[in-house]
Amino acid sequence: MVRARDRGSEHKYLAVRAYLSELVANELSVGDAVPSERSLTERFGVSRMTVRQAVDALVTEGILERAQGRGTFVAPPRADFEMRLTTFGEEARRRGLTPGADILETAVVPAPRTVAEALDRDVATPMHFVLRLRTADGTPMSLEETWVPVDLAPDLLSDGVPESIYGALRARGLDPTWGEETITAADATPQERETLQMQGSHAVMRTSRRTFGGDAPLMYSRASYRGDRYSVFVPLREARPTLVPRTRASAPAATTPAGRVPEGSPR
Structure with missing residues (x-):
């Protein structure tokens, strides 16, 4: 069961997150800075940790991005x-x-x-x-x-x-x-x-x-x-049998040529 104090903290976190999302959607442009953690802390009367959690969530979603030593900015759309x-x-x-x-x-x-x-x-x-x-x-x-x-x-x-x-x-x-x-x-x-x-x-x-x-x-x-x-x-549809093409039996391993991108690296 979530305690009342925890629910209150969660609501404040959501309020900060919603405020920042609204700023990005209606007032700020790509590359604009968002309000500092200190100003958000004072505006909402919450701890800096609560503000940071809200900002972290928007960074993870790709809505905001951090620049080390400079601040947090509106990210380009994905x-x-x-x-x-x-x-x-x-x-x-x-x-x-x-x-x-x-x-x-x-x-x-x-x-x-x-x-x-x-x-x-x-x-x-x-x-x-x-x-x-x-x-x-x-x-x-x-x-x-x-x-x-x-x-x-x-x-x-x-x-x-x-x-x-x-x-x-x-x-x-x-x-x-x-x-x-x-x-x-x-x-x-x-x-x-x-x-x-x-x-x-x-x-x-x-x-x-x-x-x-x-x-x-x-x-x-x-x-x-x-x-x-x-x-x-990813569009979803009713489950159907999975198609798994068969491959040939494995042959002896060959050495990746010099200068080649190693197995598992990007194409």
Whole structure:
């Protein structure tokens, strides 16, 4: 049972949180500073801890962001993407954002075990590899790693990295028709924090996706998304049997090539 004193503290916390949310929605703009903890403490007659809890909750939700030594500010809105078999660029445009991509690396490399199993190939099978920094309206959003078997599309990267790898596969008669994606939460690595320009939150959302054309796996991808700039919209439906494609028996492990992004790192 919650004691009366605890309920009172909870109500004050909610009042501070509601006040700040109202300020952000109706009076402040992105980058504006919110009132200091001291002024909020005096305004609501609460402890600094209560104020900090309310601010922390809004930081976690991506509504506010802290800048060390400077204060707390209104954060840019998160990009809300729906889980569908589309590319980052397609989803960004659907949300009215301008997608961008910085190509960090491209190569033809032997498939590590995880990639080979996901794509139903032998370990060390040649793979097209692409590492990109994806942006929305110029803001870094994710590090994205993509693998496509060379035997499916030998000329895939002949003219550079296509704007849409899905589109390039379709142009070669390889239509992505369905996929499966796994999502986990993690702390960003130092490299991710630097590349994604993360300052406050260090949380990232890691995804791994297998894309299929009929029964054939076409592409394997991994990504790390900024937790403070990215949210996922997932439509729900009545439960149905889960589709779990079978992969080939594992072959002996191969050494990841020098300079390669290690297993489990962002795509």
